[in-house]
Amino acid sequence: MGDRASRPSRAEKAARFRALHEGEAFVIPNPWDAGSARVLEGLGFEALATTSSGFALTLGRLDGNVTLDELVEHVSALDESTVLPVSVDLENGYGPEPRDAANAIVRVAAVGAVGGSIEDYDPQGGEIYAFDHAVERVAAASEAAQGLSFPFTLTARAENYFRGNPDLDDTIARLQAFEQAGADVLYAPHLRDGDQIRAVCGAVGKPVNVLAMPGLSIAEIVDAGAQRISLGGRLAWIAIEAMANAAEQIRDTGDLSVLKVSGRAAGWLEG
Numbered sequence: 001m002g003d004r005a006s007r008p009s010r011a012e013k014a015a016r017f018r019a020l021h022e023g024e025a026f027v028i029p030n031p032w033d034a035g036s037a038r039v040l041e042g043l044g045f046e047a048l049a050t051t052s053s054g055f056a057l058t059l060g061r062l063d064g065n066v067t068l069d070e071l072v073e074h075v076s077a078l079d080e081s082t083v084l085p086v087s088v089d090l091e092n093g094y095g096p097e098p099r100d101a102a103n104a105i106v107r108v109a110a111v112g113a114v115g116g117s118i119e120d121y122d123p124q125g126g127e128i129y130a131f132d133h134a135v136e137r138v139a140a141a142s143e144a145a146q147g148l149s150f151p152f153t154l155t156a157r158a159e160n161y162f163r164g165n166p167d168l169d170d171t172i173a174r175l176q177a178f179e180q181a182g183a184d185v186l187y188a189p190h191l192r193d194g195d196q197i198r199a200v201c202g203a204v205g206k207p208v209n210v211l212a213m214p215g216l217s218i219a220e221i222v223d224a225g226a227q228r229i230s231l232g233g234r235l236a237w238i239a240i241e242a243m244a245n246a247a248e249q250i251r252d253t254g255d256l257s258v259l260k261v262s263g264r265a266a267g268w269l270e271g
Helices: 010-020 034-042 052-058 068-081 098-109 131-146 168-180 194-203 218-223 234-253 264-270
Strands: 026-028 086-089 115-119 153-157 185-187 208-211 228-230
Touching (some): 034 068, 034 234, 052 234, 068 086, 068 098, 098 115, 098 131, 115 185, 131 153, 131 168, 168 185, 194 208
Parallel strands (some): 026 228, 115 153, 153 185
């Protein structure tokens, strides 16, 4: 765990995060609050990324029902809780226009984020943005990132596979265009196998992030060429499911043995 008495500066975090994309492939887990961020830091991970669904869960909402102001407050709390670099799931930038994507980058960078992702899905219209418009949004986000005083790592997401449109050719074309528009990392969530990952990685020149899936292994993802592996909201949902299972056991059987814990988390929080 990092030395909290000498916290790294934002520029140092940014440089550390950028350097991770130039070394060995790494896993970037997704905390949903400050406590889970500290636990993941204590487990030895080198960087963290927010999860939109996990954060929405903490507010009692479904994914996509959080405001940018609420996200900024969340990012500030995460950054204060950890010495690790934090990247942010910015969804569609909280608005359809290129200026919205740019504004989202500036807002989270101001409270400590050193990376963030912009996706090409329109939650209002329920469809993928048109190709040219999607590229314009990434270009605006890239321009905003480049205008910061530190190297903000911009990830551009092509949502086809995540939104029920498994079109590999269009996904690759979008990622290639996002790369040309200035994205530092490319991401197509829900690629299902090594062949799909390999096709994407072989078609672009920037690091590729892959969303971990139960049917994939880290070795398979890395062998296919990915640089970064994110866990999305699954850790948050695993945690809430474990809580619900324990509560059901207490409710239905009266057995309190499920409440036994090791106390390991307290050590991470004190570190």
